[in-house]
Amino acid sequence: MLKSGKHLVLGNIACAEGTLRVGCRLFAGYPITPANEITEYMSGELPKVGGYFLQMEDEIASIAACIGGSWAGAKPMTATSGPGFSLMQENLSYAHMTETPLVVVDVQRSGPSTGQSTDASQQDFYQARYGAHGDYEVIAISPWSAQEMFDLTVRAFNLAEQYRTPVYFLADGMIGHIREELTVPEDVEIVNRKSPSGPNVTPFGTDDPSLVPEMPKFGQGYRLQVTGSSHRPNGVRDYSPKVHADKVRRIMKKITQAEPKIRDVAKVDIDDAEVAVISFGASARPSYGAVKKLREEGIKAGLLRLKTLWPFPEDEITNLSGKVDAILVVEMNAGKLIREVQRVACGQTKIASLTRLGGVTPTQGDIAQELRRLVQ
Amino acid sequence: MKNLGQLKADYIVNNLTAFCPGCGNGMILNCFVRAVDDLGWNVDDILCVSGIGCSSWIPSPHFRGDTLHTTHGRALAFATGAKVFNPSLKTVVFTGDGDGAGIGGNHLIHAARRNIGLTCILVNNFNYAMTGGQIAPTTLHDSKTSTSPYGNPEQPFDIAKLVAAAGATYVAKWTTNHVLELTGSMKEAMQNPGFSFIEVLSQCPTQQRNILNVRAPAQELPSRLLDMLAESTYIVDREERKNYFYIVLVGEPEAAIKGVERAIGDTGKVRLVDHLTLGRVARVDATDIEAAKARLGIPEVKRIADAHEGKQEIGVFVRKQRTEYTEALREIGRRARGEQ
Numbered sequence: 072m073l074k075s076g077k078h079l080v081l082g083n084i085a086c087a088e089g090t091l092r093v094g095c096r097l098f099a100g101y102p103i104t105p106a107n108e109i110t111e112y113m114s115g116e117l118p119k120v121g122g123y124f125l126q127m128e129d130e131i132a133s134i135a136a137c138i139g140g141s142w143a144g145a146k147p148m149t150a151t152s153g154p155g156f157s158l159m160q161e162n163l164s165y166a167h168m169t170e171t172p173l174v175v176v177d178v179q180r181s182g183p184s185t186g187q188s189t190d191a192s193q194q195d196f197y198q199a200r201y202g203a204h205g206d207y208e209v210i211a212i213s214p215w216s217a218q219e220m221f222d223l224t225v226r227a228f229n230l231a232e233q234y235r236t237p238v239y240f241l242a243d244g245m246i247g248h249i250r251e252e253l254t255v256p257e258d259v260e261i262v263n264r265k266s267p268s269g270p271n272v273t274p275f276g277t278d279d280p281s282l283v284p285e286m287p288k289f290g291q292g293y294r295l296q297v298t299g300s301s302h303r304p305n306g307v308r309d310y311s312p313k314v315h316a317d318k319v320r321r322i323m324k325k326i327t328q329a330e331p332k333i334r335d336v337a338k339v340d341i342d343d344a345e346v347a348v349i350s351f352g353a354s355a356r357p358s359y360g361a362v363k364k365l366r367e368e369g370i371k372a373g374l375l376r377l378k379t380l381w382p383f384p385e386d387e388i389t390n391l392s393g394k395v396d397a398i399l400v401v402e403m404n405a406g407k408l409i410r411e412v413q414r415v416a417c418g419q420t421k422i423a424s425l426t427r428l429g430g431v432t433p434t435q436g437d438i439a440q441e442l443r444r445l446v447q
Numbered sequence: 448m449k450n451l452g453q454l455k456a457d458y459i460v461n462n463l464t465a466f467c468p469g470c471g472n473g474m475i476l477n478c479f480v481r482a483v484d485d486l487g488w489n490v491d492d493i494l495c496v497s498g499i500g501c502s503s504w505i506p507s508p509h510f511r512g513d514t515l516h517t518t519h520g521r522a523l524a525f526a527t528g529a530k531v532f533n534p535s536l537k538t539v540v541f542t543g544d545g546d547g548a549g550i551g552g553n554h555l556i557h558a559a560r561r562n563i564g565l566t567c568i569l570v571n572n573f574n575y576a577m578t579g580g581q582i583a584p585t586t587l588h589d590s591k592t593s594t595s596p597y598g599n600p601e602q603p604f605d606i607a608k609l610v611a612a613a614g615a616t617y618v619a620k621w622t623t624n625h626v627l628e629l630t631g632s633m634k635e636a637m638q639n640p641g642f643s644f645i646e647v648l649s650q651c652p653t654q655q656r657n658i659l660n661v662r663a664p665a666q667e668l669p670s671r672l673l674d675m676l677a678e679s680t681y682i683v684d685r686e687e688r689k690n691y692f693y694i695v696l697v698g699e700p701e702a703a704i705k706g707v708e709r710a711i712g713d714t715g716k717v718r719l720v721d722h723l724t725l726g727r728v729a730r731v732d733a734t735d736i737e738a739a740k741a742r743l744g745i746p747e748v749k750r751i752a753d754a755h756e757g758k759q760e761i762g763v764f765v766r767k768q769r770t771e772y773t774e775a776l777r778e779i780g781r782r783a784r785g786e787q
Binding site: 096097099115118119121123125127128129131132133135136137138139140141142143144145147161162165288289290291292293294295296297298299300307308 | 460462490491492494496507508511512513514515516517518521524525526527528529530531532533535536553554557776779780782783784
């Protein structure tokens, strides 16, 4: 592990450092570009701190081992990219149903399919939200720098533990492979799941307003019944309409009702903005440059950067669309975030899309030019 | 030995069972809790992991310990994460032929290769029973199933040999007709430090009636199928008398056997039996089998099959030791921390 202080590191290494600091002691993964540096680094560092690194036979087994490990008491993590994330989806649905805390890092690459396997994209925006079967809500996080690869990884684990849910860390090939300054703090905040308060625990139901049940682990004598089938608060399988609906509504509501606390956005020059960019991850970097350039030109531009993609920060979009004359959504895919912005803005303001495929972000110049056109 | 009532009180959660009448899974659960009881294990130390399919319901919701009922085929991978993080969990995986050797076949061979210290009990009923009796990787060639109405074009896996080749350190195969051997084998498997594997051939009155073509009234089917499992297997390394043979009959077996009985006379005993690969055949037990065979030049006889033809070998195939996976991981930890 790095000592506290300043370092020049790869984004992926910053992510791995964050996981080690926040107490991740189980990593199960499978090689895939551009996430390999996380996997390799964990294989070197985890055994030093008493943790376990497992290289599994595929991504399906990797996420399965994370879920099994989580119920044995681990804070588990896997790191992958789009194709591996797809293979994990069935078991991720299981993790949502069983309310299993874990973190999946998706260092997004350019698809569909093998696509440009070594190049970045932001094409898994919806895979993180709707990739698996069934109804559920997710927490997804988007870093834009090596520092955030560290800081937001720490937060991802804390959110997973606090809300007993999988958390998706949507990095991309550019941020994973960026080499930047990282300040490692002396300490990081660590949140742990609610352990059982007594002998009679309902691991899948609670009267607590947070709607997050206490979570015993295997081997403690709780005789846990963990199942992906619909179940009562005590874990016993029950297919009745009410039991199923209550379960699914609760696991969704525990996330949606906490949205204001989960939400994390960064605002640049947004207060007096007349035109705004909404972006995230790598494509927010040239967006930032474009906004600063327009300010130099006397155009009141601003940037709303989403650090949490899901639950979608609807209030921020609503407020912004009521204030600005135009919004430009900048992303590295064929247009995904724009759909959410349009849905929430409900026609309150002019909305334009700037997308790039091919493993590259729109350039600062492209974004600036589009913003100038929008304010004409 | 505890009676069933005591075992139930000690180890079984009072939930509704999903098993059909006559299913082999209840017998396997019985063998398992007897093994746990004989070993004196505390149920609070036991983690049972299962996947999807009939056999995955053996521990969940029945066993009064920790249970993790997972996705189709992935139980071993889930169990790997739990066992690695807490090696003191006595971990037993229940899976089926479709779950463990079909969709989960990759995890099965890799768990065996790693030699992770857990026991995997795979119940083989020769088909995907829960979903309606489709072709499984264990379905016999030419079997008619709901997805092979003209006969199965595929060939089955020999799962026990596959797992042995992949590196498991304990491998056995039994049937639900061998409950004492199976219970003993479970105890041995659960004490083996590495990866232990037991395949259990099991009766499924609901589907095997069709896929194995055993026609009998519902109340007779379970015992007919259990007899068939015994008839169609032989125990490896066990001296077995071979003074019997089978006759594949022409026409209706109940009618054809009359002719065989007349021909054999008092040189042997003749009865109809169910055989996994030969079907409903006449079994002839005789002190002089050559003399008995010489009497069978009659139209009711299609052909004669030797005692072991088409049978499956059962018993214990592998007992060996090599480094267990979670121990190897701890060794890696000591090396990384410079403790040696």
